[in-house]
Amino acid sequence: MTFVLLAVIVQAQGLPQEQFLIYNAQIVDVLTGKIKSEMALLIEGDQIKALGDFNQLSKDIPQSQQLDAKNKFIIPGLWDMHIHLEVQGLEEDNQALLPLFIAFGITTVRDCASDLGETVLKWRDEINAGKLFGPNLFTAGLKLEGKNSSWKGDLEIENETELNLMMDKQDVWAPDFIKITDNKLHGELFLKSIQAAHERGYVVSGHVPIDLTLEEMVDAGFSSVEHASYLNRLGYDQEEIVAQLKAGTLTNAQAGALYKGIFDQQKADRNYKILGDKGLYVTPTYIGGRQIAYGDEENHLLDSMMTKYLTKAFTAEYLKRIERLKNETPEQMKERKQTYQFNISQLVHYQDAGITILAGSDGAVLNALVYPAQSLIQELQIFQDAGLKPIDVLRAATINGARFLKKDKEMGSIDIGKRADLVLLDSNPLEDINATTHISGVFTKSSYLGRADLDKILSDAREAKVRLDKSREK
Numbered sequence: 001m002t003f004v005l006l007a008v009i010v011q012a013q014g015l016p017q018e019q020f021l022i023y024n025a026q027i028v029d030v031l032t033g034k035i036k037s038e039m040a041l042l043i044e045g046d047q048i049k050a051l052g053d054f055n056q057l058s059k060d061i062p063q064s065q066q067l068d069a070k071n072k073f074i075i076p077g078l079w080d081m082h083i084h085l086e087v088q089g090l091e092e093d094n095q096a097l098l099p100l101f102i103a104f105g106i107t108t109v110r111d112c113a114s115d116l117g118e119t120v121l122k123w124r125d126e127i128n129a130g131k132l133f134g135p136n137l138f139t140a141g142l143k144l145e146g147k148n149s150s151w152k153g154d155l156e157i158e159n160e161t162e163l164n165l166m167m168d169k170q171d172v173w174a175p176d177f178i179k180i181t182d183n184k185l186h187g188e189l190f191l192k193s194i195q196a197a198h199e200r201g202y203v204v205s206g207h208v209p210i211d212l213t214l215e216e217m218v219d220a221g222f223s224s225v226e227h228a229s230y231l232n233r234l235g236y237d238q239e240e241i242v243a244q245l246k247a248g249t250l251t252n253a254q255a256g257a258l259y260k261g262i263f264d265q266q267k268a269d270r271n272y273k274i275l276g277d278k279g280l281y282v283t284p285t286y287i288g289g290r291q292i293a294y295g296d297e298e299n300h301l302l303d304s305m306m307t308k309y310l311t312k313a314f315t316a317e318y319l320k321r322i323e324r325l326k327n328e329t330p331e332q333m334k335e336r337k338q339t340y341q342f343n344i345s346q347l348v349h350y351q352d353a354g355i356t357i358l359a360g361s362d363g364a365v366l367n368a369l370v371y372p373a374q375s376l377i378q379e380l381q382i383f384q385d386a387g388l389k390p391i392d393v394l395r396a397a398t399i400n401g402a403r404f405l406k407k408d409k410e411m412g413s414i415d416i417g418k419r420a421d422l423v424l425l426d427s428n429p430l431e432d433i434n435a436t437t438h439i440s441g442v443f444t445k446s447s448y449l450g451r452a453d454l455d456k457i458l459s460d461a462r463e464a465k466v467r468l469d470k471s472r473e474k
């Protein structure tokens with residue numbers, strides 16, 4: 001209470017907030033794709049106050065508040081645009097991992113709904129209030145679905161009346177966007193859900209039901225496709241298939257079979273362009289598919305995330321998935337690899353068509369081997385390997401996310417007046433995005449965390465794992 005009062009008084013008197021100067025920096029401008037060399041960057045509180053000459057900016061800043069960033073490259077903090085903080089009973093496990101994102105240079109995450117939705121909304125508010133340490137958290141809270149869906153803790157609707165009731169609830173929770181999925185929700189009610197959310201001013205993300213075309217969804221106010229594999233339908237006669245599904249002359253199974261025929265790249269490119277022009281975003285989430293497709297060639301039991309950071313309860317589903325993988329035939333594994341390779345081959349086509357790419361991992365308890373925090377860095381490497389230029393990979397993990405959430409005036413790039421979420425790298429990410437695996441420091445939440453501070457976050461996470469595992473023994 002005393003602390004809160006003090007903060008109010010300080011603000012009321014308009015005392016200057018603490019300043020911090022980073023100099024000699026190579027600043028990566030994700031907007032222009034250029035590097036601003038050897039500049040000084042003045043931060044006040046959690047905002048970038050000035051960019052410019054060291055002699056001018058350093059005048060009133062004490063030595064202890066200055067950092068020589070010689071030979072370091074500074075990028076905006078990374079955004080993981082698709083995670084889930086999920087599974088009831090694992091609240092502590094998820095919460096203990098929040099600081100880990102910062103240690104991986106991820107200063108913002110977008111939680112794409114889960115059964116912990118209400119808890120995650122609370123965490124978001126606590127992080128914003130400075131009561132909980134973690135990345136900036138944007139969340140959908142609870143997702144919209146149809147009746148008796150396979151998801152736990154969703155908002156299930158059967159008609160428009162229920163849709164409006166659920167949207168009234170959403171307005172009270174105030175999520176940062178609306179997530180809609182297609183397990184039991186489809187057709188007209190799915191389309192109406194997009195419209196309702198859009199009309200209430202929300203950005204809308206989700207899966208793609210088989211009986212709607214992407215174009216009609218985007219026209220209704222749909223902003224981002226979660227999981228790029230849905231876009232593969234655009235290499236087929238999607239319009240015709242959807243029309244037949246609506247007329248009842250085709251079953252879902254028959255439609256699914258048609259989508260397994262010969263993929264027409266030219267047709268897909270034309271369709272990508274239409275959607276790119278309409279401003280569609282896509283979060284590919286490739287890493288999960290890669291982990292499974294190559295699961296027979298790698299021993300993930302030895303991964304540091306498994307052994308050091310994730311609790312036994314957190315990885316229980318991962319282990320089951322590894323076991324199930326052992327039962328697959330060589331043909332099945334070969335097919336998985338082919339599917340994965342085909343999926344990533346489309347990434348440059350999206351980019352060329354003007355579909356905006358968002359970097360998101362889908363890291364979560366229920367997504368086997370998609371490790372919180374680390375998987376985003378792996379996803380960036382996949383983007384680069386798939387042919388995206390390093391600058392476009394970096395944009396996918398910074399400014400694109402900010403634009404998607406309409407936060408680009410205050411976040412997502414290194415500019416005066418923007419939030420000081422910064423990552424210092426040892427090498428140039430515009431030459432090789434792998435530079436994001438060598439972090440020397442992070443500035444976020446008004447403070448600078450050097451390598452030692454980041455290592456302390458990692459060791460705290462290791463201790464939390466041991467403690468939680470122990471508490472559940474017997």
Ligand SMILES: [Zn+2]
Binds near residue numbers: 082083084112362
């Ligand atoms: Zn997801």
